Amino acid sequence: MPNTASGYYFADGSTPMSAEDISAAEASASQTVFNTISARSTFGVADLDALAALATASLLPGALAYVTEGAVFYSWNGTIWVQRGVATFASTSVRDTAYAKASAAYRVAGVEALVTADSITYRYSGSAWQAWNSDWIVQAPPTITTSSGTFTTVSATLSFQWVNGSWAYSLVITITTVGSASGTMFCPIPVTAARDHVGVAYESLVTAHTGASYCSSGNSSLSIRRYDGASFIGTGRSIRAQGVVPV
Numbered sequence: 001m002p003n004t005a006s007g008y009y010f011a012d013g014s015t016p017m018s019a020e021d022i023s024a025a026e027a028s029a030s031q032t033v034f035n036t037i038s039a040r041s042t043f044g045v046a047d048l049d050a051l052a053a054l055a056t057a058s059l060l061p062g063a064l065a066y067v068t069e070g071a072v073f074y075s076w077n078g079t080i081w082v083q084r085g086v087a088t089f090a091s092t093s094v095r096d097t098a099y100a101k102a103s104a105a106y107r108v109a110g111v112e113a114l115v116t117a118d119s120i121t122y123r124y125s126g127s128a129w130q131a132w133n134s135d136w137i138v139q140a141p142p143t144i145t146t147s148s149g150t151f152t153t154v155s156a157t158l159s160f161q162w163v164n165g166s167w168a169y170s171l172v173i174t175i176t177t178v179g180s181a182s183g184t185m186f187c188p189i190p191v192t193a194a195r196d197h198v199g200v201a202y203e204s205l206v207t208a209h210t211g212a213s214y215c216s217s218g219n220s221s222l223s224i225r226r227y228d229g230a231s232f233i234g235t236g237r238s239i240r241a242q243g244v245v246p247v
Helices: 019-039 048-053 092-099
Strands: 042-045 064-067 072-076 081-084 087-089 112-115 120-124 129-134 145-148 153-163 166-177 182-188 197-203 210-215 221-226 238-245
Touching: 048 064, 087 092, 092 112, 092 120, 092 129, 166 182, 166 221, 197 221, 210 238, 221 238
Parallel strands: 042 064, 087 112
Antiparallel strands: 064 072, 072 081, 112 120, 120 129, 129 153, 145 182, 153 166, 166 238, 182 221, 197 210, 197 238, 210 221
16 A cells, blocks of 8 residues: 555545544544543532532533432433442431432432441332342341230240342241140231242251241231141240241
8 A cells, every 4th residue: 555645544444644634533532532531530429419410411421420428329321310329328217318309300210228227228119118138137026926825935036138129037936835825826027918928837846847837918927837737836846937028
C-alpha cells in the first residue's frame, strides 16, 4: 500500500486521511472519552432527596451515585436511578422514612433493605415490604398446647429463617412430664400460611417414630402428629419438626 503524507487511512484501508481528517477524528475521540468518563463518575449524596436533585441531563447510562443513608449505590439507566444492592437501616421506621423521601420514587418493586434490628432483609412488592431473607433467628419460646389435656412440664425452642420470602423453621419440643396431655400438639408460629403446609416430624429419644407438622392455609399454628394418626406425646420424649411455610 502506498504511503500517504500522514500514514493514516480510513476504515476501508485504502482512503488516505488528510491532516484535517486526523484532527477531526482526534477531537471526536477525545470528546467521546471525556463524556464516557464524566458519565460514569461516582457521586456521593446524603439521601434520596439529594439523589433526586442531581442534574442528570449530561449523564450517560452507567453513572453511579453512593447514597450514604442506606449505604447503597444507585446507577443511572438513562431514565431513572436504579438501586444496586441491598440498603441497610437500623430499624423498619428508619427504612420507611428514608424511602419516603423524593416522593418514594426509588421504592419500587424488587428493592431490598436489610434491617439490622431484626437481621431480616425485606423486599418491596410494589405495595408493601415483605420479609425476604435472613440468617437463622431464635424465636421466643412458644407455648405448646394439645387437643386434649395439658402438660405438666414441656418446653420448646423454635428457630426460623427467611428464604426468598418463605418461612423455614426448626422446632424442638421436649416433654419432661406428660400430665393429662394427649392427642395432637399445637405450636403457634409468627406467620400466616398462604398455602397448606406439610413438614416432617421425628421423635429422637425414645420411639424414633416419624410424623408430620401441618399448617392449613390462612392459619398460624403447626399441628404435630405421628405418621399413623397416633400421638407423639410421652414422658421423656423429644419431637423435632422442620419445614418451609409459604407466606
